[in-house]
Amino acid sequence: MKVYQKNLYKNLLYIRKVQEEIIKRYHPADKMKCPMHFCIGQEIGPSAIEPFLKSYDTILSHHRSHGYFLANKGSLKEMISEFYGKSSGTNGGLAGSQELSCTKTNFYSGTILSGAFAMATGDAFSKIYKKTNNFTVTVIGDGGMEEGICAETLNIAVLYNLPILFICENNGYSTHTGLKQRAEYKKVSKRIKGYNLESHIFNSNDPEKLYFLLKKLTAKIRITKKPIFLEIMTYRFNGHVGPEGDDHYNYRSKKEINLWKRKDPIVNYRNKLLKKFKNKFINFENKTISKLNKEIDDAFKFAERSKFPNEYKKFNYQNTYSKIVKTFFKNDIDFENEQDSHKPMPY
């Protein structure tokens, strides 16, 4: 087995296992209070880009960020602690999953749809301004691409020759609304042709193919300092926001879900490696799994042991609530009926 194959398979397993463990522990323990967007099914992108990221490159991610955080060499212990709301978390326990960020590794994510995508222009501009060899990766979903700010971002990136790798993970859904119900196109890249931006579509479940494509694209961005757009056709196996499933809303068919599960990049890549390398692969897999299990378990133990931040102690919910109520009365707002003002106007 080649080194890159071992690394790729390890990355895929790592990202999936971490998330499966979070899901397993989320409800019974009820210690992680933040909502989370899992990327189970979508591990191919972060797993394949990991080897090509250097320190001082930046990732600006959408809300489905766990995979890219780990791919960017983010600390698993600090990520899990963040989800536990502990001071040892990446953001001191105050951001949770949706705003997971880490200044040490230049990783930022956020829940304001397409916000991080737009910030890539400023980040990439600073890389040029400081004459560095670094570049910016920004990740977005097909839904995020419908925000107006994406038009401005792509235009400026091309005009200013900014070293940005735009990754659009097209999983076919924006929360529970399918792309079919939102647009006449199936591939986002079709819509961005007019920006004079190099673009690629990756429509395969073979992680090795994506690895080699990203090797080429990232090297090109470092040399040319020009942006490239890459659309990855993918699918999320979980609900939009988890850990609960949301298939009971029947917004996607069982047939469609099963089709994508049969294409699961991890299962298929495993079969490919097993067929080719047989016992050598089994030995490697066993060692990798036991190492990962230990690393993941240690991260949870670290989070459990860590302390809550002092800010929690200072924040008195009861006092804050009564202060808000007093303000409403002082301003002559009918607090009891305040909710009524949010009802739609009768036309």
Ligand SMILES: Cc1ncc(C[n+]2csc(CCOP(=O)(O)OP(=O)(O)O)c2C)c(N)n1
């Ligand atoms: C400005 C803004 N509008 C709406 C939302 C609510 N929202 C959160 S995720 C989401 C769907 C995003 O879909 P997509 O970009 O395809 O990413 P996916 O969740 O499928 O990975 C929406 C509409 C938001 N967070 N921010």
